[in-house]
Amino acid sequence: MNLTIDEILTRGVQQVLPDKKGLAQLMAKRKIKLYQGFDPSAPSLHLGNFVGLMKLRQFQKLGHEVIFLVGDFTGMIGDPTDKLATRKQLTREEVLKNARAWKKQIAMLLETTGTNPVKIIFNSKWSDKISFKDLIEITSKVTYQQLIERDMFQERLKKKEPIFLHELLYPIAQGYDSVVMDVDLEIGGNDQLFNMMIGRTLIKVFKNKEKHVLTTKLLIDSEGKKVGKTTGNALFLDSKPEDFYAGIMSFPDEVIYLSFELLTEIDLTGVESKIKNDPMLWKKKLAYEVVKLLWGEKIALKSANKFDKTFSKKEPEFSLEIKLFKSLSETIAPYTSLKSLSDAKRLIQQGAIKINGDVVTDLNYKIKKGDKVKIGKKIFGTLI
Secondary structure (H helix, E strand, O other), X not given: OOOOHHHHXXXXXXXXXXXXXXXXXXXXXXXOEEEEEEOOOOOOOEHHHHHHHHHHHHHHHOOOEEEEEEOOOHHHHOOOOOOOXXXXXXXXXXXXXXXXXXXXXXXXOOOOOOOOXXXXXXXXXXXXXXXXXXXXXXXXXXXXXXXXXXXXXHHHHXXXXXXXXXXXXXXXXXXXXXXXXXXXXXXXXXXXXXXXXHHHHHHHHHHOOOOEEEEEOOOEOXXXXXXXXXXXXXXXXXXXXXXXHHHHHOOOHHHHHHHHHXXXXXXXXXXXXXXXXXXXXXXXXXXHHHHHHHHOHHHHHHHHHHHHHHHHOOOOOOOEEEOOOOOHHHHHHHHOOOOOHHHHHHHHHOOOEEEOOEEOOOOOOOOOOOOEEEEOOOEEEEEO
């Protein structure tokens, strides 16, 4: 990958505000300070976080000061972005427990030692100390109209569903991070634009400083659904490499090129046309490149060989241990896309379930320990 300022501000980038040219000029003049925030809503970083880490990696390689901000304070509030219902609030203990393994995971992509290590900071360091007086002062710089205009809030208003005050305060809490850290740039997915622009407003007011905002493209399919979901579960960085490889192989063909752009460092010249000629070959190359980046070449080769043996050559390994429940539908429900009984019953009735090699469509089929179960095309397990 040709690491230039233009490449960094173009590859996988949705938009740069207020303008790309201004940020490029600033980066050419001096090293900038930038960050992306990650709320610990799960005990592992996932594919969506991976996109952000790749962009941080690029800036770090050019020598800029990179901050990985752990939102242990904002994570307790819960980001309302794209949520049509109030998120469950987490305790401090829950968010810290979730973030425990993150340092090891980000070290898969970012330098955590050496001359320019990533700085890992927790936003509770300052947010815990904000008094009610401070909060009034901060919120006086943002209008109610600015906050309520968000699409998901408008949808809730139409449905007469509640919008809690802490949800309105989330973008202010996130935006204040920029003020305290005095950054030049914030990075985030394109769905985070609103929150990041609040930070731009606040840093302008409190520091009289222009903060740039860079949004990365979202890894979504033609219907706008986020990619990276296999049997209802996001691809997490604490997954087994072979499972991560198989998860990427489940991506629709339409996102292969976008995935190369967001998740790899290979030169993209001519790749799009090559994918059209042989999408399966290039999907395998994508899976290999991603696993190699995260776990190394040896493990990537091992994962590719296992996939070929298990799926391509139709020689499944029933290595997954599936807990036996009273009924077949209860047993397979956790492995369906919706993780529900109704979804499990639908799969059974559609003939998508095999027990010991035979298709089972009877909802009352009696299962027992030791049975070999195939769910859909890619899940093979033994009942325990």
